[in-house]
Amino acid sequence: MSTTVARGRTRRRERRERGALVLQVVALVAVLLLSVLLAIGLGPATVAPVDTARHLWAALTGGTIAADDVTEYQIIWQVRTPRVLLAVVVGAGLSVVGVAVQALVRNALADPFVLGVSSGASVGAVSVTVLGAFASLGVHALTFGAFVGALAASALVYLASFSRAGLTPLRLVLTGVALAYGFQAVMSVLVYLAPDGEATHAVLFWTLGGLGAASWGSLPVVAAVVAVGMAVLHRCARPLDVLALGDETAASLGVDTAAVRGWLFVVTSLMTGAMVAVSGAIGFVGLVMPHLVRILVGASHARVLVLAPLVGAVFMVWADLVARTLAAPRELPLGVVTALVGVPVFLALMRRRGYLFGVR
Amino acid sequence: MSTSNAKAPAALRLDRLRVEIDGHALLAGLSLDVAAGQVVGLVGPNGSGKSTALRCVYRALRPTTGTVRLDERDLGALPRRDAARRVAALTQENGSELDFTVREVVALGRAPHLRGNQALSRRERELCERAMADLDVTHLADRGVLTLSGGERQRVLAARALTQEPAVLLLDEPTNHLDLRHQIELLSLLRRTPTTVLVVLHDLNLAAAVCDRIGVLAGGRLVTAGPPERVLTAELVRDVFGVTATVVPHPLTGAPQLLYALSPSTPPGDA
Known part of the structure; x- marks a missing residue:
């Protein structure tokens, strides 16, 4: 008798939980679409959401536009749309990578750049500026240089931290942090030797990050890498949960911790490399969005990996909007905005919910 | 009230396990048989290789030589997931990085x-509920594991x-914190x-109460193994643990119980 009651209760809770997640996803997708539409319309030249939608519709379906509207159309379609979409991609991607990297190195302070990827990208980009590498690639040389630098840094961290026990969390973090100092030193030398201020500018862009370089040319590549990476990581939700219980327990549950860490490292490095190459190292988002989402919906990766990208994307769209409009026509560095807006929100939530992480 | 129902217990055999790390032999040829359905205890002083032996069984460690057999099949030759479907472990890790709910942690089994x-x-959800009831944690189901006490978490x-429904259950000092x-x-x-159980225990009296057989380890080797009343003698406790005890x-049960006196010179007839 009591078993039947308990069974009914289990089933009801199951339905309620699944329903809640679907509802959260639907609501966030709606908010994201609305945010994108608004953000594309807002800027030095403000376009009403209805007109924005009309222009987007025309662009997507190949419709015609009145001659008067051409400038507006250009701004909407060539400048703002790729930028806002890049905000979506990078916001979602950094949040997901943050979740994965925190699980990979078992450290609450980890973010996508803790393994030296961003400083590697900076070295790559600055080398292009100073030494003229990859000149044959034209305008894409800088992006390509940053990507190569990011991957080279990842490979170096991987090799340097690899030991008989596989990739152990602490070795990874220590190696990443140590090598980041090395890369920064190399970068300083390059800047010091550079004949003009161009290198300094490149360094600034890659260390603070920004979406000003968004274009239809680079967007599909980043979007594809991030989307595939997100799908792969989402399939690893359960092993990620298991990893949080500790390596011994993970082994007893049939999870090959060394193999999972290796895969996580490769996937997160590729995703971070692709994002850093086009947007630099936008801080804060990848560190804090994972925590924010866990505060709101709990720690289970099956939920966090679905909701974190949506929350991150919405946050990034608005942060970029603030960055490009608040002091217009000048642009604030995006990393500054993400921190100024995000930190108070995060602190408030953390205090209210009694959030726990890694207490033993 | 029985928890495991799906899988028949399996016989576990540790066959000349040797584990060397950086030239140190943590296990020096350990052999031990655990018959299907039995509860076998591993006791021994610190560093005698008890946990190392368990780690070889739940695949956290690959023995340098020797094999672990489950119903005569080489466990090390199975894919990890297949092995984990047959062998579950309660390790000494008592923490979690993330604040999962109790129900989520149990479901990870x-x-x-x-x-x-x-x-x-x-069926699996019901299995979780039953395991929580058996361990008296149903009332904690929606709590975060990081808010629990050490014993509750254990x-x-x-x-x-x-919840893993193992054929063999390994426990490394399960009574810690309880x-x-x-x-x-x-x-x-x-x-x-009905599951086969291999359990590391420090408390010899609890071991005597729960185990069909007890294996005594010292220096990575099996000193002796057998039923508690044969193994737990004053002589063995003195030789292996360096402690004088009265047995x-x-x-009520007739199981051997050890009484200790703190001062080493007190017991009469001290050997």
Whole structure:
């Protein structure tokens, strides 16, 4: 008798939980679409959401536009749309990578750049500026240089931290942090030797990050890498949960911790490399969005990996909007905005919910 | 009240296990048989290789030489997930990086049985509920594991191991952190389940109460193994642990019980 009651209760809770997640996803997708539409319309030249939608519709379906509207159309379609979409991609991607990297190195302070990827990208980009590498690639040389630098840094961290026990969390973090100092030193030398201020500018862009370089040319590549990476990581939700219980327990549950860490490292490095190459190292988002989402919906990766990208994307769209409009026509560095807006929100939530992480 | 029902218990055999790390032999040719359905205890001083032996069985460690056999099949030759479907472990890790709910942690016991993000079936959900009831943690189901006391968490992790529906259950000092009542309850649960159990215990009296057989380890080797009343003698305790003890039969069960005196010179007839 009591078993039947308990069974009914289990089933009801199951339905309620699944329903809640679907509802959260639907609501966030709606908010994201609305945010994108608004953000594309807002800027030095403000376009009403209805007109924005009309222009987007025309662009997507190949419709015609009145001659008067051409400038507006250009701004909407060539400048703002790729930028806002890049905000979506990078916001979602950094949040997901943050979740994965925190699980990979078992450290609450980890973010996508803790393994030296961003400083590697900076070295790559600055080398292009100073030494003229990859000149044959034209305008894409800088992006390509940053990507190569990011991957080279990842490979170096991987090799340097690899030991008989596989990739152990602490070795990874220590190696990443140590090598980041090395890369920064190399970068300083390059800047010091550079004949003009161009290198300094490149360094600034890659260390603070920004979406000003968004274009239809680079967007599909980043979007594809991030989307595939997100799908792969989402399939690893359960092993990620298991990893949080500790390596011994993970082994007893049939999870090959060394193999999972290796895969996580490769996937997160590729995703971070692709994002850093086009947007630099936008801080804060990848560190804090994972925590924010866990505060709101709990720690289970099956939920966090679905909701974190949506929350991150919405946050990034608005942060970029603030960055490009608040002091217009000048642009604030995006990393500054993400921190100024995000930190108070995060602190408030953390205090209210009694959030726990890694207490033993 | 029986928890495991799906899988028949398996016979476990440690066959000349040798583990060397940086030239140190943690295990120096350990052999031990655990018959199907038996509860076998591993006792021995610190560093005698008890945990190392368990780690070889739950695949956290690959023995330098020797094999672990499950019903005569080489466990090391199985894919990890397949092995984890047959062998569950309650390790000494008592923490979690993330604040999962108790119910979520218990459900992770199904991880080796599920592919990708496959959801738990109804039977598996009920299995979780039953394991939580058996370990007296149902009232904590929606609490975060990081808000629990060490003992409560230990019971949650034990429930997780039972949810794995193993043929062999390994426990490394399962009574750590547990209060007296829950120590007794956990050990009587081990007696009740049909699963084969290999358990590391420090408390020799609890080991005598719960185990069919006890294996005594020292220096990575098996000193002796057998039923508690044959193994737990004053002589052995002195030789292996360097402690003088008086052995008396339990007035109710007849199991050997050890009484200690703190001062080494006190016991009469000291050898």
